[in-house]
Amino acid sequence: MLRTEEMLLNVGPQHPSTHGVFRLVIKIDGEIIKEATPVIGYLHRGTEKLAENLQYTQIIPYTDRLDYLAAMTNNYVLCHAVETMMGVEIPERAEYLRVIAMELGRVASHLVWWGTYLLDIGATSPFLYAFREREMIVNLLTELSGARLTFNYMRVGGVKWDAPEDWIAKVAEFVPYMREQLAGYHELVTGNEIFVNRVKGVGIYSKEEALQYSLSGANLRCTGVKWDLRKNEPYSIYDRFTFDVPTREEGDAFSRYHCRMEEIEESLKIIEQAVEQFPEGPVLAKVPKIIKVPKGEAFVRIESPRGEIGCYIASEGKKEPYRLKFRRPSFYNLQILPKLLEGENMANLITILGAIDIVLGEVDG
Amino acid sequence: MIKDLLHSAPSLLNFGIFFGLAVLLLFVVLGFVTYGILSERKIMGFMQMRVGPNQIGGKWGLLQTVADVLKLLIKEDTIPKKADKPLYILAPVIAFAPAFMVLATLPFTDAFQFADIGVGLLYYMAISGISTIGIVTAGWASNNKYSLIGGMRAAAQMISYEIPLVMSLVGIVLITGSLNLNDIVAAQEKVWFIFLQPVAFIVFFIASVAELNRVPFDLPEAESELVAGYHVEYSGFRWAFFMLSEYVYMFAMATLTTVLFLGGWNSIPFLDFIPAAIWFGLKFSAVFYILVWIRVTFPRIRADQLMEFGWKVLLPVALANIFLTALIKELLNLF
Numbered sequence: 001m002l003r004t005e006e007m008l009l010n011v012g013p014q015h016p017s018t019h020g021v022f023r024l025v026i027k028i029d030g031e032i033i034k035e036a037t038p039v040i041g042y043l044h045r046g047t048e049k050l051a052e053n054l055q056y057t058q059i060i061p062y063t064d065r066l067d068y069l070a071a072m073t074n075n076y077v078l079c080h081a082v083e084t085m086m087g088v089e090i091p092e093r094a095e096y097l098r099v100i101a102m103e104l105g106r107v108a109s110h111l112v113w114w115g116t117y118l119l120d121i122g123a124t125s126p127f128l129y130a131f132r133e134r135e136m137i138v139n140l141l142t143e144l145s146g147a148r149l150t151f152n153y154m155r156v157g158g159v160k161w162d163a164p165e166d167w168i169a170k171v172a173e174f175v176p177y178m179r180e181q182l183a184g185y186h187e188l189v190t191g192n193e194i195f196v197n198r199v200k201g202v203g204i205y206s207k208e209e210a211l212q213y214s215l216s217g218a219n220l221r222c223t224g225v226k227w228d229l230r231k232n233e234p235y236s237i238y239d240r241f242t243f244d245v246p247t248r249e250e251g252d253a254f255s256r257y258h259c260r261m262e263e264i265e266e267s268l269k270i271i272e273q274a275v276e277q278f279p280e281g282p283v284l285a286k287v288p289k290i291i292k293v294p295k296g297e298a299f300v301r302i303e304s305p306r307g308e309i310g311c312y313i314a315s316e317g318k319k320e321p322y323r324l325k326f327r328r329p330s331f332y333n334l335q336i337l338p339k340l341l342e343g344e345n346m347a348n349l350i351t352i353l354g355a356i357d358i359v360l361g362e363v364d365g
Numbered sequence: 366m367i368k369d370l371l372h373s374a375p376s377l378l379n380f381g382i383f384f385g386l387a388v389l390l391l392f393v394v395l396g397f398v399t400y401g402i403l404s405e406r407k408i409m410g411f412m413q414m415r416v417g418p419n420q421i422g423g424k425w426g427l428l429q430t431v432a433d434v435l436k437l438l439i440k441e442d443t444i445p446k447k448a449d450k451p452l453y454i455l456a457p458v459i460a461f462a463p464a465f466m467v468l469a470t471l472p473f474t475d476a477f478q479f480a481d482i483g484v485g486l487l488y489y490m491a492i493s494g495i496s497t498i499g500i501v502t503a504g505w506a507s508n509n510k511y512s513l514i515g516g517m518r519a520a521a522q523m524i525s526y527e528i529p530l531v532m533s534l535v536g537i538v539l540i541t542g543s544l545n546l547n548d549i550v551a552a553q554e555k556v557w558f559i560f561l562q563p564v565a566f567i568v569f570f571i572a573s574v575a576e577l578n579r580v581p582f583d584l585p586e587a588e589s590e591l592v593a594g595y596h597v598e599y600s601g602f603r604w605a606f607f608m609l610s611e612y613v614y615m616f617a618m619a620t621l622t623t624v625l626f627l628g629g630w631n632s633i634p635f636l637d638f639i640p641a642a643i644w645f646g647l648k649f650s651a652v653f654y655i656l657v658w659i660r661v662t663f664p665r666i667r668a669d670q671l672m673e674f675g676w677k678v679l680l681p682v683a684l685a686n687i688f689l690t691a692l693i694k695e696l697l698n699l700f
Binding site for chain 2: 123194195
């Protein structure tokens with residue numbers, strides 16, 4: 001007798017489009033997804049637990065490995081938390097270096113997202129174009145910190161060392177170049193009929209749902225919520241720059257795409273202004289060799305490329321934190337996935353997952 | 366010569382000659398496929414700011430594909446435990462054999478054609494449809510969920526695109542009054558059919574890309590969704606057979622496009638001192654280049670959108686084209 005049955009399909013942990021070791025168990029009826037269960041933890045390294053036995057400076061390299069596409073922001077959030085608790089005054093030049101590094105990181109991170117997202121959708125070229133530009137940023141950050149991805153550049157009270165000569169000039173050169181390339185990206189992809197058909201109206205959620213699921217970053221802004229910690233709770237020196245917070249109303253994958261692409265432009269604006277205002281001076285405040293954080297607790301949050309990254313420190317006044325916790329935006333953003341996938345076409349799975357923009361290092365912690 | 370042989374009494378010698386010729390054609394085609402793949406990779410490299418193959422066989426990577434095929438030959442041939450073994454082994458053959466069979470009727474120049482049969486066009490369409498069965502079989506026999514979905518997609522896609530493909534060609538047949546490919550080329554001596562049948566050309570070209578399973582219609586093997594689609598379990602030379610059949614089809618389809626719409630080996634006016642073979646080669650290369658160009662540029666279309674496009678756009682347009690062509694032809698006959 002003829003009959004149909006639901007099929008259980010394991011997407012991942014080895015799958016080209018789950019961007020790492022993410023696993024999704026889906027129940028499909030033909031090509032329609034009935035139920036999706038994310039399984040995470042394949043990359044869990046226990047960063048938070050490890051941190052309890054490490055001095056604060058020693059924790060910084062571990063933060064590099066959380067969101068490895070934008071390690072500078074992770075460096076910053078830890079240093080920022082410690083500095084807040086200690087009440088350290090950061091030298092001007094260090095602040096500028098930090099902001100430039102973080103914004104370069106944001107551009108690089110969005111470029112990787114853009115390239116891989118289109119690779120998921122089936123276009124191979126954008127990936128290579130995006131990586132060409134990202135490579136320039138990586139080279140800039142390498143000159144600055146000595147590492148390509150795991151920078152370990154920031155320190156409590158400033159940055160590890162000053163930028164090399166001409167570095168600022170190189171950054172200034174990069175900005176107009178990137179703008180030019182960005183126009184090319186839009187020409188190649190944004191108006192493409194096939195691409196628009198694939199992403200428009202896919203994976204829609206409302207403003208309320210986004211807030212209920214605690215989404216942040218572009219995933220929140222695509223629903224029309226104008227919320228960016230760089231504007232709403234300015235940290236570092238972000239209040240000195242003029243930039244917009246791009247938002248969209250639709251809440252679909254295409255609006256997330258637009259938000260991210262515009263964020264690149266805004267980041268370039270910030271870099272441009274920071275380069276102009278770049279001051280002279282020391283890059284590291286006077287802090288003790290062995291950092292001891294006063295007894296108490298603190299939670300700071302900043303805007304990473306993926307959303308709000310937070311760092312909570314509970315200290316007993318020792319060299320090591322008593323408890324360290326990161327609010328990892330990818331992890332929170334991923335929560336909405338099962339809801340979005342229900343009843344969707346199999347081909348939309350990749351479009352929806354990709355649009356959330358997760359980094360597995362951050363999801364698994 | 367072949368015509369004489371076809372009409373002579375069957376004998377072992379005749380069989381030998383046919384067999385020898387077939388082997389010769391196989392080598393011609395494999396030679397093309399080898400350098401077709403290389404040129405595709407080089408063009409893609411050029412468009413994507415890479416160098417492409419540049420190690421094996423000099424700085425142009427001239428032996429890269431040969432090395433790749435050799436590697437595939439000596440690779441371990443794995444068959445999944447729960448696969449349907451006879452079907453699993455048969456599937457690549459079913460996919461490849463028709464790809465090679467269709468070449469028999471394709472005329473490359475007025476002198477170089479394997480078999481000049483009266484219904485050449487129909488033969489091509491009929492035989493090329495068989496490959497789908499190979500793909501569906503592979504998808505089913507692998508006993509893998511991704512393959513199964515890939516195989517099903519392939520079946521659905523082929524059915525939706527074979528029909529507009531055939532329909533788009535009816536206009537040409539109406540004008541020529543023949544299904545013979547040589548007659549079709551002869552009818553284009555003055556004007557190529559791309560100018561007489563521009564709508565048919567567009568429909569044909571889109572449908573042919575879909576037939577070839579290439580970007581933006583590469584759904585059956587949609588790498589980012591289905592890992593590799595129907596051939597996910599295949600390895601070594603069985604896998605190579607699928608890939609080879611894909612490229613042989615590309616060769617065949619580029620030839621067919623040239624023959625049907627670009628005037629085959631006909632020259633453009635005042636340049637007829639250039640040999641026919643070169644004209645054919647130029648047009649063929651142009652079609653091939655465009656196929657690669659499309660692959661580099663576009664993202665993949667979604668399965669349901671693909672069906673919609675095939676049935677709701679391409680087919681009606683192709684039908685309207687037939688109607689219009691017939692109408693104009695009759696009107697021209699009247700006056």
